[in-house]
Amino acid sequence: MTPSLDAYVLLSAALFAVGFLGVLVRRNTLVIYMCLELMLVAATLALVAFSHFNGALDGDVFVFFILTVAAAEVAVGLAIIVALFRARKTVRVDQLDSLKH
Amino acid sequence: MYQIAFLSLSILTLACALGVVLNKNVVNAAMCLLLCLAGIAGLFVQLHAYFLAFILVLVYAGAVVALFLFIVMLLDMQGGQPWNFRAMQGLAGFIAAALLATGLGLLAVRGRLAAGPPLSHAVGSSLKLYAYQLFTTYLLPVQVIGFLLLVAMVGVVVISRRTAEGSE
Numbered sequence: 338m339t340p341s342l343d344a345y346v347l348l349s350a351a352l353f354a355v356g357f358l359g360v361l362v363r364r365n366t367l368v369i370y371m372c373l374e375l376m377l378v379a380a381t382l383a384l385v386a387f388s389h390f391n392g393a394l395d396g397d398v399f400v401f402f403i404l405t406v407a408a409a410e411v412a413v414g415l416a417i418i419v420a421l422f423r424a425r426k427t428v429r430v431d432q433l434d435s436l437k438h
Numbered sequence: 439m440y441q442i443a444f445l446s447l448s449i450l451t452l453a454c455a456l457g458v459v460l461n462k463n464v465v466n467a468a469m470c471l472l473l474c475l476a477g478i479a480g481l482f483v484q485l486h487a488y489f490l491a492f493i494l495v496l497v498y499a500g501a502v503v504a505l506f507l508f509i510v511m512l513l514d515m516q517g518g519q520p521w522n523f524r525a526m527q528g529l530a531g532f533i534a535a536a537l538l539a540t541g542l543g544l545l546a547v548r549g550r551l552a553a554g555p556p557l558s559h560a561v562g563s564s565l566k567l568y569a570y571q572l573f574t575t576y577l578l579p580v581q582v583i584g585f586l587l588l589v590a591m592v593g594v595v596v597i598s599r600r601t602a603e604g605s606e
Binding site: 339340343344345346347348350351352353354355356357358359361362363365367368370371372374375378381382385386388389394395397398400401402404405406407408409410411412413415416417418419420422428 | 440441444448451452455456458459464467468471474475478481482484485486487489490493494497498501502505506509510512513527528530531532534535536538539542543545546547564567568571572575576579583586587589590591593594597598
């Protein structure tokens with residue numbers, strides 16, 4: 338007895354919501370970035386589940402691309418965070434408000 | 439048997455995801471992210487996506503989390519920064535996340551996602567099929583993605599160098 342597609346999609350939705358919550362609630366740029374990664378991985382899980390339950394490999398191939406893009410994104414994003422920290426001496430989003438007014 | 443494995447893996451994954459969100463210490467959050475990714479890799483194995491589970495552990499757990507930890511070390515953040523988010527913002531965040539979860543869940547339950555019986559590939563043949571698809575149908579995207587990685591690498595070098603000159 339294997340778990341159904343619904344179970345995997347529900348789990349993926351819950352993971353995505355948790356990541357979304359983290360992006361909204363946390364103030365540390367690094368933790369916000371980790372929650373973004375969490376959301377990406379949740380979408381990945383849904384793709385793999387759909388791909389498996391439909392007997393096609395296209396979803397799996399797409400997940401490969403998502404992982405590659407996520408790796409590139411993390412590298413660039415963390416470089417930007419480091420540059421930001423050098424310029425402003427903080428990584429907290431409530432202190433990075435130059436564009437607010 | 440499969441159900442028990444799925445339940446325990448999903449509980450591990452969700453608990454660690456909540457740990458990422460709720461942990462005050464950044465290093466602890468990164469460790470929770472690592473465990474969460476391990477749970478996801480286990481779920482991939484359950485879905486017969488062995489290659490993707492391997493790649494996930496290699497790229498995410500190996501490279502991304504290590505990069506996060508390096509940056510935490512580099513920026514010298516003191517652990518246990520206070521929460522101090524405003525109550526209204528926290529409440530709004532929780533409500534928004536709950537709404538999102540309900541909407542996605544309803545879509546999953548009511549959307550009649552029922553699919554045919556899953557095809558069970560043998561392990562080797564599945565990987566062979568995967569590689570075949572990657573290098574025939576998706577050959578152009580693979581090359582574009584490779585170029586994207588190159589661009590990202592050059593971009594990171596440029597960003598780091600420019601700030602180094604600017605700070606002097």
